[in-house]
């Protein structure tokens with residue numbers, strides 16, 4: 001469960017704070033936040049992911065006040081609970097698809113078996129590509145790998161920043177459908193921020209962010 005109340009953020013060089021509407025997303029629900037470029041979508045996801053402290057307001061995740069935690073607690077909480085799908089993927093280009101997932105698993109020091117990682121690739125329909133170098137993947141395939149990586153620890157909260165903006169219609173449909181399927185299968189709380197209106201029909205719960 002995610003709850004956001006009275007949230008504002010003002011960067012040092014900005015005259016006016018970005019103000020966010022209050023919202024909540026119960027466990028196992030998907031929420032689409034839609035708004036134009038520059039309205040503060042990425043800023044919001046960085047706040048929800050605990051990478052940026054808001055100038056005002058509160059984020060409650062699983063009944064915990066996220067920004068009242070120490071940095072160490074917050075990092076630990078993020079690793080255990082939050083999976084992020086970023087607009088730009090940061091894969092290790094010299095590693096193949098499966099190795100990229102193994103790398104994520106390794107650095108969290110969690111004991112995750114290869115079978116689980118392959119299961120995840122299978123679920124996202126990219127298991128055939130496990131031995132392929134990441135730089136040979138299409139944008140749609142990379143985005144699916146990005147979702148797989150966000151799920152390595154079966155995180156309860158998934159945050160996605162413009163997951164479909166660089167995709168053609170077919171891949172947009174595939175990624176949107178897979179995100180929904182993932183949310184159901186893992187009973188995850190899914191928050192997507194996007195300016196992509198093609199996503200609207202996929203989500204029953206949505207909110208507009210104003211410019």
Ligand code: ADP
Nearest residue numbers: 011012013018036037038039040041042043044
């Ligand atoms: P969106 O993701 O909706 O396009 P952003 O959250 O990236 O919007 O940015 C919202 C506003 O904050 C924009 O005006 C942007 O220029 C500004 N902004 C974003 N990041 C920074 C930063 N690190 N420092 C200063 N201003 C920023």
Ligand code: MG
Nearest residue numbers: 041042043162
């Ligand atoms: Mg953005």
